[in-house]
Amino acid sequence: MRIGFIGLGIMGAPMARHLVAAGHEVVGHNRSAPAVEAFVAAGGLAAAPDELAATSDALVLVLPDGPDVEAVLFGDGSVDPGGTAADGVADHLRPGTLVVDCSTIAPETARSAAARLGRRGVRYVDAPVSGGESGAVAGTLAVMMGGTADDVAAAEEVVAPFAGSTAHVGPVGSGQLVKAANQVLVAGNIAVLAEALSLLRRTGVDLDAALAVLGGGLAASRVLELKAPKMLAGDLAPGFRLDLHHKDLKIALGAAERAGVGLPLTGTVTQLVLGLRAAGDGSLDHAALVRAIERLSGLPVTGGAVGPSGAPHGTPGRG
Amino acid sequence: MRIGFIGLGIMGAPMARHLVAAGHEVVGHNRSAPAVEAFVAAGGLAAAPDELAATSDALVLVLPDGPDVEAVLFGDGSVDPGGTAADGVADHLRPGTLVVDCSTIAPETARSAAARLGRRGVRYVDAPVSGGESGAVAGTLAVMMGGTADDVAAAEEVVAPFAGSTAHVGPVGSGQLVKAANQVLVAGNIAVLAEALSLLRRTGVDLDAALAVLGGGLAASRVLELKAPKMLAGDLAPGFRLDLHHKDLKIALGAAERAGVGLPLTGTVTQLVLGLRAAGDGSLDHAALVRAIERLSGLPVTGGAVGPSGAPHGTPGRG
Numbered sequence: 001m002r003i004g005f006i007g008l009g010i011m012g013a014p015m016a017r018h019l020v021a022a023g024h025e026v027v028g029h030n031r032s033a034p035a036v037e038a039f040v041a042a043g044g045l046a047a048a049p050d051e052l053a054a055t056s057d058a059l060v061l062v063l064p065d066g067p068d069v070e071a072v073l074f075g076d077g078s079v080d081p082g083g084t085a086a087d088g089v090a091d092h093l094r095p096g097t098l099v100v101d102c103s104t105i106a107p108e109t110a111r112s113a114a115a116r117l118g119r120r121g122v123r124y125v126d127a128p129v130s131g132g133e134s135g136a137v138a139g140t141l142a143v144m145m146g147g148t149a150d151d152v153a154a155a156e157e158v159v160a161p162f163a164g165s166t167a168h169v170g171p172v173g174s175g176q177l178v179k180a181a182n183q184v185l186v187a188g189n190i191a192v193l194a195e196a197l198s199l200l201r202r203t204g205v206d207l208d209a210a211l212a213v214l215g216g217g218l219a220a221s222r223v224l225e226l227k228a229p230k231m232l233a234g235d236l237a238p239g240f241r242l243d244l245h246h247k248d249l250k251i252a253l254g255a256a257e258r259a260g261v262g263l264p265l266t267g268t269v270t271q272l273v274l275g276l277r278a279a280g281d282g283s284l285d286h287a288a289l290v291r292a293i294e295r296l297s298g299l300p301v302t303g304g305a306v307g308p309s310g311a312p313h314g315t316p317g318r319g
Numbered sequence: 320m321r322i323g324f325i326g327l328g329i330m331g332a333p334m335a336r337h338l339v340a341a342g343h344e345v346v347g348h349n350r351s352a353p354a355v356e357a358f359v360a361a362g363g364l365a366a367a368p369d370e371l372a373a374t375s376d377a378l379v380l381v382l383p384d385g386p387d388v389e390a391v392l393f394g395d396g397s398v399d400p401g402g403t404a405a406d407g408v409a410d411h412l413r414p415g416t417l418v419v420d421c422s423t424i425a426p427e428t429a430r431s432a433a434a435r436l437g438r439r440g441v442r443y444v445d446a447p448v449s450g451g452e453s454g455a456v457a458g459t460l461a462v463m464m465g466g467t468a469d470d471v472a473a474a475e476e477v478v479a480p481f482a483g484s485t486a487h488v489g490p491v492g493s494g495q496l497v498k499a500a501n502q503v504l505v506a507g508n509i510a511v512l513a514e515a516l517s518l519l520r521r522t523g524v525d526l527d528a529a530l531a532v533l534g535g536g537l538a539a540s541r542v543l544e545l546k547a548p549k550m551l552a553g554d555l556a557p558g559f560r561l562d563l564h565h566k567d568l569k570i571a572l573g574a575a576e577r578a579g580v581g582l583p584l585t586g587t588v589t590q591l592v593l594g595l596r597a598a599g600d601g602s603l604d605h606a607a608l609v610r611a612i613e614r615l616s617g618l619p620v621t622g623g624a625v626g627p628s629g630a631p632h633g634t635p636g637r638g
Contacts, residue, residue: 130536142536144529165535167528174524178532181515185538188514188584192507195582196500199571202578205493209486210463213497216484217449217461219504221540252518259521262616263514264591265507265584272583297581 002027003158004056006049006072006089007103008035010238011129012062014136015102015162017042019060022161027052053092058158059099065247066105073099073113095121100155102143104128104183104244106251107173110146114172123147125155126172128179130186131164132240134226140164144182146174180252184266187245187286189223191269194290197231198299207232230287236303239285246273246282321346322477323375325368325391325408326422327354329557330448331381333455334421334481336361338379341480346371372411377477378418384566385424392418392432414440419474421462423447423502423563425570426492429465433491442466444474445491447498449505450483451559453545459483463501465493499571503585506564506605508542510588513609516550517618526551549606555622558604565592565601 001024005016008030019026020043027047028039036046049072053059063069075088093099099117101110101124114124125147135141143159143166145152152168159166169178196219200210211228214220230236249270256263272292279295281288290302320343324335327349338345339362346366347358355365368391372378382388394407412418418436420429420443433443444466454460462478462485464471471487478485488497515538519529530547533539549555568589575582591611598614600607603622613620 130533130538132537135536140535142532142534144532146524165532167532168525169528169532170524174522177519177522177524178529181519181529182533182536182538184515184518185511185533185540185543188511189508189538189540191584192504192511195507195575195580195585196503198580199503199575199578199582200496200500202580203493203496203574205465205489205496206487209488210497210500213461213463213484213486213488214449214501214504215461216459217454217501218451218541218545219449219501219508221504221508221542222537223540224504226537255522256514256518259518260616261514261517261521261612261618263518263612264587264615265510266514268583268587293580293582296583297579299580 001025001057001158002055004052004059005029005044005062006052006059007062008039009062009064010133011102011136013039014133015060015062015141016044018139018161019158020044024161027056049089050092053089054094056093056097058154059089059093059097060158061099061101061103063103064244065103066109069101069103069105069109069113074116090117090120090122093117093120093122096123098123098125098151098154098158100125100127100158102127102129102159104179104248104251105176107176107180107255110176111173114147123151123154124172125151126175127155127159128175130179130182132226133238135164136162138164143167144169144175144178146170146172146176176251177255180248180255183245183248184252184263186223187249187269187273187289188265189221190227190286190289191272193223193227194231194293197228198290198293202299227287230285231290231302234303236284236288238283239287241283242273242276242286242288243282245286246270246277249273320344320376320477321374323371323378324348324363324381325371325378326381327358328381328383329452330421330455332358333452334379334381334460335363337458337480338477339363343480346375368408369411372408373413375412375416377473378408378412378416379477380418380420380422382422383563384422385428388420388422388424388428388432393435409436409439409441412436412439412441415442417442417444417470417473417477419444419446419477421446421448421478423498423567423570424495426495426499426574429495430492433466442470442473443491444470445494446474446478447494449498449501451545452557454483455481457483462486463488463494463497465489465491465495495570496574499567499574502564502567503571503582505542506568506588506592506608507584508540509546509605509608510591512542512547513550513612516547516609517612521618546606549604550609550621553622555603555607557602558606560602561592561595561605561607562601564605565589565596568592
């Protein structure tokens, strides 16, 4: 299959490489050139977006946010460096082409994109992923898909090389709703881990032994396994940036508002993340939620490096 | 080894049976007689607390709270039906006996008990467990132990038949600190699961498919695996009662206050649990945290049965 792939970032790059490794002819595009060059060096092809769109059987999108998806598909009114009006790839996709949108965006943005593409005879499946950079590199992402049964079945084949598990969870937009729930769980689990670890670090218990035994009981989680070591080591390089998790939490709170469900803990976690962004930590991994708990009580702040804001951020360590 | 075992409740009964199955001579005691009769039917022995204490090489306690531990060990000043002042078992334990306290109590209560026993030449290890009733039945509990290296090594042998994993996490009281962190994680993970599920139930997505795919990504947790099905089925029978989890969360908040760490999410979760107890749900499983989210927004309440307070609690169902 010839697959267009737009968005070769932390997640997209390894996902696209899995498609290449599976034997597909993959044509990549990314806003910044070095990502494209790295993809070509890894066996991918490169093309301008319209050519990529016009020649692909399926188009995978892995973009940061809803406006990015809308700009790539439908144009954003900006003007190219060459002087022509930038348009979207939708006008170049052949009827029958399948768009597999792995971006995390609002459910209603997904539904609107599907409707606009549908008028052109183009198919759309929302297929956001979970598992983080490590899941993308390992090809074990969880893919939550919304669309018609036929379209999702076709999308299964596209995502299989980077998926550890997939599910058809409902009509278009449903994948995004489940992803919103996923991000609620992940952020909440990280935040309570931040609290539990901050407590233990102040008590002098053996942290390595404690983490091992916590992982053997009802407190066991993927977040405990993957994020606790990062917090203890002061390694807050993304991974998954707080900026993006903030965007996802706002999508979840918006979906919850429309559904008529108040989410008190997620509301608090979202405000903690907002505070971290205000403190200059938005480009750190979401494990940096531990800093919110530390700053609240005037404790030394995990990570130690000078933050993106240029402000010093305390010292690393286990105490 | 001859092991005394006081506290044959939801957790203690299966733990004691594992000790019997491992070939130990186990002498059980419980405040209510039927639990003792069931234990004897399962191959255990029965004795009054002083006789049990005087003849045991090790004494395991699985009691609900700190005051229970203090009453059993040191007496509570009450008068027996026979008219003699009730005293504690500590006066009957032989020097060198090892007390393995699997109750979840405050770290300072554990330290005080260890000091009082130490004056009698009796050894003490705090060894709270995680894994819930299913872990107790399966013999796969996580056991977090505080004490001297020698005492913990001796306790390892005692707990092995019901342990899936053990850890020596520090001096006496450290096991309780790690258990407090465990309960912070478990309650927090359940509460955010309650939020995520309450959202999904209102959106019409395929819940079984959603849960399966959520379990394949970074949101995966033991709580997701064990508690989401209970919430969806409206099965809120304990398991682990909200009343006890509330006690444990207050222990955690007390430890955090002494350590100088504010825990904003755990504070909120504790208040949600307090509200559930006030609503008459304290004897339900901690999965009933989902009801706090539902009541907040006036949604139908999971479980459907008439609650302990006699008030109707809505209808079960998937949304």
